Amino acid sequence: MEQNTAPYREHNRTSLTKEKLKQGFLDNLYFIQGKFPTLASRNDYYLALAYTIRDRMLHRWISTATNYYESGARTVCYLSAEFLMGPHLGNNLVNMGIFGMVKEVVEELGLNFEELLAQEEEPGLGNGGLGRLAACFIDSLATLEIPALGYGIRYEFGIFEQTIVDGWQMEKTDKWLRNGNPWEVPRPEWAQEVRLGGHTEQYTDENGRLRVRWVPAKIVLGIPYDTPILGYRTNTANTLRLWKSEAPESFDFEVFNRGDYYGAVDQKVTSENISKVLYPNDEQLSGKQLRLEQQYFFVSCSLRDMLRVLAIQNIPLSRFHEKFAVQLNDTHPAIAVAELMRLLLDEYLVDWDDAWEITQRTFAYTNHTLLPEALEQWPLPLFASVLPRHLEIIFEINSRFLDEVRIKFLGDEARLARLSLINEGGERYVRMAHLACVGSHAINGVAELHSELLKQDVLKDFYELWPEKFRNKTNGVTPRRWMILSNPSLASLVSDRIGNGWVRDLEQLRQLEPMADDADFRKEWWDVKRANKVAFAQYIFKRTGILVDPESMFDFQVKRIHEYKRQHLNVLHIISLYRRLKENPNLEVPPRTFLFGGKAAPGYHTAKRMIKLITSVGEVINRDPDIRDRIKVVFVPNFNVTTGQKIYPAADLSEQISTAGKEASGTGNMKFSMNGALTIGTLDGANVEIREEVGAENFFLFGLTADEVYALRASGYHPYDYYNTNPHLKDVIDLLRGGSFSRGDADLFRGLTDGLLHHDPYLLFADFQSYVDCQEEVSRAYLDRDHWTRMSILNAVRSGKFSSDRSIRQYCEDIWKAEPVPITLLGQNEEPT
Ligand code: GPU
Structure with missing residues (x-):
């Protein structure tokens, strides 16, 4: 069927005039929500507005899909078990360039725009940095007009909601879908079947060749739910495709369950379980069968989806790797290596060598951690029971791989054992990082230091084998959400001086460097920060009942609660400062508000006690009449994307105090710096590069280096000695x-x-004195407002490197070999009818 697309360009539902927006909004309230203003709830208004904006995204989305279909361009597929998107509405308005206009429209209708934005439940389909990085990356891919899809899981329950009761963390389920999700479109026609469990059999095919057949114990359906991802002021609207698991209708319940109705319902329940809930562990493997099933589920759906696209574009299978560049976001999707091999070998009957070449040329692997407890390994019996055929394929990959190693390192048996895909020391495991390394043509870390340490430590043997595979791609964050949307006053102060080219090319911020010496500009800069702090103080009061002084220094540590991130080192300093103030009330220190935020994995008891530690110390200090006007301690509940958007713009100081060598990169550190906070930090992760960019004189450095940490451990670390010799x-x-x-x-x-x-595995005691001394320097610096503001400006305007646009450009050039495909809107050259 031919369809004239021209009318959709200036349709009632697509037009961007204020009148048409208003009409569209009221129409959607009526026709979608089935409400009239008299009875409409805030959620009705939010949904009507969301649909009004979605209507205006569809033409770009449909045009983008059509352009990609016709161009057959190379497509980046970002496979990630987590996408921590945050609310869509505000971001879509920013990227379409209609934020101000829509705000006016909503207000002219007598509604509160901020309230409607706040009505959106954030899709919290991630734990922290790794999931948020995936979200920043798909924003940048769309902005750079790269054909790309994000593939993941549509968890029914995202990361739990945190409340604080009596100082302890309590978890509540995250029912983010309860009021409906206007941003997604289900595509049941593109459902995929996924097999699980069972056993394998050998058989002889028509040509007399011995082949393997996998007889699964169960089949589940994956239904794709698509969300459009807009580029910033481009026509591009890429897709985030998340899979929901369901029981297959075609499944013959009568035969399989002998007419057992309850059994059939049971089967439906277990099928739906797969995409039910996000595992709330960060950098900690869970070892649970369901988790392995989740990983395999979304990977299998996604690869089959790519094969579907290949077929409709008539591209031969042998060119799979030319059409798709598939990035593995950590090892969570690493089973893709074995699954693509299985699909090619068993379902498409490709020879091993050809299949292996396609596989290796398709995948690239990003490592996100050096923590040994985060490196995924699956016990062999569990793996065999869920994925029996994949285990056979992994054994075969391993045997060929070890043959290659043997030739290169003749006689080095220890090396073979270290490199093997199977951990044979005692209980046997499949090592997912090894599978990812062997099956990929590129392996990267997420900051320079991290990439170096990977080569020296965790992946040393792979580096010695294949040095050419190793790269660094320093992380970045999107300035659209983390500056324009969250800090509009700072953004307009900047745009007033240098225009808005910086939003796509963040290095342009450097043009503002001279303004750091301009007293008027510094005053404006300070006033913006001050207003953001006032707004945040109000938020804090509403959430916690604690009154904080916006004149005080706002000192933030927000991130997952983890021993290696050392929130408790921060607390040790607070106690030491408290003690000094009690002893010497004349001590000249600026008032400071110490703010913490972050979730602890529900089963990580030490982390939960660290939260209790923070709130307990806060309780004493905040009640002490001698002290409470000088320092305060606040735990901000439920740190997530939404609260982050309020926090970064209100920060004076950013705490990045992990033990050197433990934080792969960090990305919160970048968001703070971009918004004019100064960093107190160790030489860890991307802190190193932030310090290089903003200048050592504008960064508060303390602590041991990664090398010193290593040396201290090697020489024997005795924390008790520090306790004995340091009276403070x-x-x-x-x-x-x-x-x-x-x-x-x-x-x-x-x-x-x-x-x-x-x-003291994270060396708090070894770094304690250096940290306390450095905090004194911070306090002195804050007393000189002019100088502090100068440093704040320089931090923000020198943070251009940390745009995720830069990261994505480097991935495109160096790993994906993907190029922009600018989108022409359909009907552009047709006459409207
Ligand atoms: N990271 Br592995 C997570 O947030 N979760 C994980 O399971 C793993 C890593 C983080 C790193 O801790 C952080 O340093 C990094 O900036 C981020 O990934 C993105 O690369």
């Missing part, structure tokens, strides 16, 4: 041990303090 540290620990912050309960933090005194 001793004071702090003794206060904690004596129950001063736990209403006399000496047991509450005993586990934490004993752990530090006797083990």
Whole structure:
């Protein structure tokens, strides 16, 4: 059927005039929500507005799909178990360039625009940095007009909602879909079948060749739900395709369940379980069968989806790797290596060597951590029971791989054992990072230091084998969400001076460097920060009942709660400062508000106790009449994308204090710096590069380097000696041990303090004095407002490197070999009818 697309360009539902927007909004309220303003709820208004904007995205989306279909261009597929998108409405308005106009329209209708934006439940389909990176990357891919899809899982429940009760974290389920999701379109016609469990059999095909057949124990359906992802002021609208699991209708329940109705319903329930909930562990493997099933489920659906596209574009299978560049976001999707091999070998009957070449040329792998406990391994029996055919294929990949190693490193048996895809020391495991390395043509870390440490440590043997595969791609974040949307006053201050080219080319911010010496500009800059702090103080009061002074320094540590990130080091400094202020009330330190935010994995007991530690110390300090006007401690509940958007613009100081060598990159560090916060940090992850960019004189550095950490451990680390020889540290620990912050309960933090005194695996004691000294420097610096503001400006305007546009450009050039495909809107050259 031929369709004239021209009318859709200036349709009632697509036009961008204020009148048409208003009409569209009221129409959607009536025809979609079935409401009239008299009875409409805030959610009705939000949905009507969301649909009004979605209507205006569809022409770009449809045009983009059509352009890609016709061009047959190389497509980037970003495979990720997490996409931490944050709310869509505001971001879509920014990217379409209609934020201001729509705000006016909504207000002219007598509605509160901020309230409607706040009505959107954020899709929290990720734990932290890794999932948020995926979200920034798909924003940049669309902005750079690269044909791309994000593939993942449509979890029914995303990351839990955190509340704080009596100082402890409580978890509530995240029912983000309860009010409907206007941004997604289900595509049931593109459903895929996924097999699980069962066994394999050998058979002889028509040509007399021995082949393997996988007889699964169950089949589940994957239904794709598509969300359009707009580029910033381009015609491009790419797709985030998330898979939901369902029971297949074609499945013959009578035969399989012998007419057992309840059994059939049971089967439906277990099928739906696969995409039910996001595992809330960050950098900690869960080892659960369901988690492996989730990984395989979305990977299999996604690869089959690529094969579907290949077929409709009439591209031969042998060119799969020319059509698709598939990025593995950590090892969560690493099973893709074995699955593509299986599809090619068993379902498309490709020879091993050809299949292997296609596979290796298709995949590239990003590693996101050096923590050994995060490296995924699956016990062999579990793996065999879920994916029996894949295990056979992995054995074959391994045997061919080890033959190659043997030739290169003759006689080096220890090396073979270290490199093997199977961990044979005791209980046997499949090593997913090894599978990813072997099956990929490129392997990258996410900051320079991290990429170096990968080569020296975690992936050393692979580096020695294939040095040419290794790269670095330093992370970045999108300035659209993290500057324009979250900090509009700062963005317009910047655009007033240098226009808005910086939004697509963040290095242009450097044009503002001279303004750091301009007193008027500094005043404006300070006023913007001050207004953001006032707004945040109001938010804090509403959420926690704590009054904070916007004049005080806002000192933030927001990120997942983890021992390696050392929120408790921050607390040790707070206690030491508290103690000094009590002893010497004349101490000249600027008022400071210490703010924390972040979730602890529900099963990570030490992390949960670190939250209790923060809130307990806060309770004492915030109530102490001598001190409470000088320092305060606040735990901001439920840190997520939405609260992050309020936090970064309000920050004076950013705490990036992980043990050197442990934080792969960090991305919050970049968001803070872009919004004019100064960093106190170790030489870890991307901190190193931030310091290089903004200048050492505008960065508060402390602590051991990664090499020093390594050397100290090697020479024998004795935390107790630091306690014995540093009276300040001793004071702090003794206060904690004596129950001063736990209403006399000496047991509450005993586990934490004993752990530090006797083990201290993250070297808090070794870095304590250096940290405290550095904090004194921070305090002195804040007293000089002019100088501080100068440093703040220089931090923001020198953060251009940390745009995710830069990261994505480098991935495109160096790994994906993908090029922009500018989109012409359909009907552009046709006459409207
Ligand atoms: N990261 Br592995 C996560 O957020 N979750 C994970 O499971 C793993 C890594 C983070 C790193 O901790 C952080 O340093 C990095 O900036 C981020 O991934 C994105 O690369």
